[in-house]
Each structure stands twice: as structure tokens, then as C-alpha cells.
Amino acid sequence: MPSVTNNFLRCSAQSPSYIYVQGDWILAHYEELKKVLQQQTYSPEAGSQLDFSSLNTIDTSGAQLLCEWLGSERAVQVLKQAVGLSPERQRLVDTVAQAAIDSPAPPPPTKSPATLYTVVGHIGIATLRFFSNVRELLGFVGLTLETWFLNFLRPAQWRVTSIVAQLEQTGLNAVPIIALLTFMVGAVVAFLGATILSDFGATIYTVDLVAFSFLREFAVLLTAILMAGRTASAFTAQIGSMNINEEIDALRALGLNPILLLVVPRVCALLIALPLLTFVGMVSGIFGGMMVCALTLGISPTMFLSVFKADVGLTQFFLGMSKAPIFAFLIAIIGCMQGFKVTGSAQSLGERTTMAVVHSIFTVILIDAIAALFFMEMGW
Numbered sequence: 001m002p003s004v005t006n007n008f009l010r011c012s013a014q015s016p017s018y019i020y021v022q023g024d025w026i027l028a029h030y031e032e033l034k035k036v037l038q039q040q041t042y043s044p045e046a047g048s049q050l051d052f053s054s055l056n057t058i059d060t061s062g063a064q065l066l067c068e069w070l071g072s073e074r075a076v077q078v079l080k081q082a083v084g085l086s087p088e089r090q091r092l093v094d095t096v097a098q099a100a101i102d103s104p105a106p107p108p109p110t111k112s113p114a115t116l117y118t119v120v121g122h123i124g125i126a127t128l129r130f131f132s133n134v135r136e137l138l139g140f141v142g143l144t145l146e147t148w149f150l151n152f153l154r155p156a157q158w159r160v161t162s163i164v165a166q167l168e169q170t171g172l173n174a175v176p177i178i179a180l181l182t183f184m185v186g187a188v189v190a191f192l193g194a195t196i197l198s199d200f201g202a203t204i205y206t207v208d209l210v211a212f213s214f215l216r217e218f219a220v221l222l223t224a225i226l227m228a229g230r231t232a233s234a235f236t237a238q239i240g241s242m243n244i245n246e247e248i249d250a251l252r253a254l255g256l257n258p259i260l261l262l263v264v265p266r267v268c269a270l271l272i273a274l275p276l277l278t279f280v281g282m283v284s285g286i287f288g289g290m291m292v293c294a295l296t297l298g299i300s301p302t303m304f305l306s307v308f309k310a311d312v313g314l315t316q317f318f319l320g321m322s323k324a325p326i327f328a329f330l331i332a333i334i335g336c337m338q339g340f341k342v343t344g345s346a347q348s349l350g351e352r353t354t355m356a357v358v359h360s361i362f363t364v365i366l367i368d369a370i371a372a373l374f375f376m377e378m379g380w
Helices: 027-039 060-070 072-080 087-102 115-152 160-170 172-200 203-244 247-253 258-297 301-311 314-340 346-378
Strands: 009-011 018-021 023-025 049-051 055-058
Touching (some): 023 027, 023 060, 055 087, 060 072, 060 087, 072 087, 115 258, 160 172, 160 203, 172 203, 172 258, 203 258, 203 301, 314 346
Parallel strands (some): 018 049, 023 055
Antiparallel strands (some): 009 018
């Protein structure tokens, strides 16, 4: 070894056969020790002997670095021939060296997966999760329908009070927000229609635009989306809180059916409320469009209603209303199902409430798109 002088190793040309280990080989100097040892090499063939007489202190981390520098396999033999190493330190270094020999070698570092593989993996996981959610939803739908049909002919099992209470919360209390929202959207649609159709001298067709859009799509879609955010989240929070407090387990212990007590009344209430709210949305949206036509286009309410009666058939009303019960059933089912899946933590309740809203809105838009394609193919 060439002449070396630092805080931890010393070797001079005057005594080439000795390498003096000195200083404090402790955890506080770990990084500095590691750098020094990486710059120096130890070759036992040169006949060098270690001298520990100048060593102040050494701990486990220092002994580990020393054994790695000497080589775990030969460290025990080299240290037996060392000078100035006390028995206590000899035992410490021997123990560390033996542990290094007995411990398995660390596995080689694995390459990080390529970006394409990562993206494909995430897509696969999302696809499996999607099909799992669909399977769970279909199972819960079947369980609810089974409970419903089994108790349909048993009037004593009907929870009329629960249905009326849920009808008030989901239907009556939602009328103002539904009416206000659809009124403003109807006004916006009329503004946009008037802006575009006025370039062609066809502003009178703004009436048809507002009527067709709200009777077929906007009223039921906006109502369903709003109920998905308002009602599905409420169902999940209510049933989830009961699940956290073990109230559902108490119902089962009493021999009562939680589906009959908690799910069926909410589904029935929303099946009644959503079509009624959809009708309110249709009337309110058309009224908003009629007000804009009267104020900006000079189309009086009488003319608006005349064009509406002449151009818009009753079929458009039934097409829009036909989707309301389907949306109501799915929104109620998703909200209740997510409530039953809540575990005993506030974080789980928040996650399931968010999932209920997202899944409900996604399902509503998906079913609406499928229905629009079906109606178009049927020529309705």
C-alpha cells in the first residue's frame, strides 16, 4: 500500500509492513469512513499487518466497514494476526464478520419496468376493477329485486313510513334546486340557439331546440346527475354510518333483513321522486327558454306555446320520462351498495361516498348514451 495519512488509516514508507488503524470508527463517521476505504485497497499478499494500537473507539458500523474492506471471508484470519486489538474489540469484529459470512448476499437490483409495461399494467388493473364493480352491482341488484318481490304481496312488511320520509328528503326537498338548475340551463340553451339560428333567420326554431332538448335529454339527465350527487351520497353516508356503528349487525342479530329495512324504502322513494322531479325539470327548463325568447327574440309566450304544440309531439315527453325510473333505480342501488361496503373508519366512509357519486354519474351518462342510440335506431 502506498504512503497514506488520514483520520482513520496511516501507512508510511518507513514502516511499509504496518497499516495503522486509528481514530474513531463509529456511526457518526460512517460516510467519511466509507469514502476513505473506497479509495484504499488492502492486499494480504503484500504481507501488510494491521496495527490497532492507535484506535480510539469502534462500534458495529465501524466493524462492518472494516470487514467489508478486508473481505468478510478473510477478515477473521487477518484480525487474528493484528496488533493492538483488545479481546473485546476482537470479539466484536469477529461477530460482525461471521454475521456477514452467514447472511445471504443481497439480490441484484431489478430493473424498473418500462413505461409501456406500467401503463398496460394500470389499464389491466382498472379493467379488472371495472368488471368486479359490475359483478358486485349486478349481484346487489339481484338481491334487492329478490327481497322486493318476496315481500311485495305482504303488506305487513311494507315500510310506508320509511318510504314517505325518504320521499320527502329525496323528492320534495330537491324541488327548488332542480327547478332553479333546469331554469338556468333552459335560458342558456335558448341564448345559444338564438345566437346561432339568428344568422340563418330561423330564430323561431329556438322553441323547437329548447323543447326537444329538455323533453328528451336535459331534464332527465340533469335531474339524474343532481340526484346522483345529492341522494346517492346521502344513502351511502347514512348506511355507512350505521355500518360503522354496527347497527346493521344489530339488525341481523335481531333477525331483521337490512335490505328490506334500508334499501327497499330508499329505492321505492327514488322511483317515485325522480320521475316527478324530471317533470318539474322539463317544465322549468322550457319556462326558462320561453322567458329568454320573450325578452330577446320577441317571441311571445302565446307564440312559443303555439309552436311548441304544433312541432313537438307527446312522444318526446314519454321518451324522456321512460329513462327516469331506470336512472332512479340505479342511483339508489349504487348509493346503498357503497354504504354496505363501508368499513370501520371515516376514511372508508369518505371514499365510498365519493365512489357512489362517481359511479352513479358514470352509469347515468352511459345508460343515457345507450338509450339515445337505441331511440335513434328505432326512429323515435
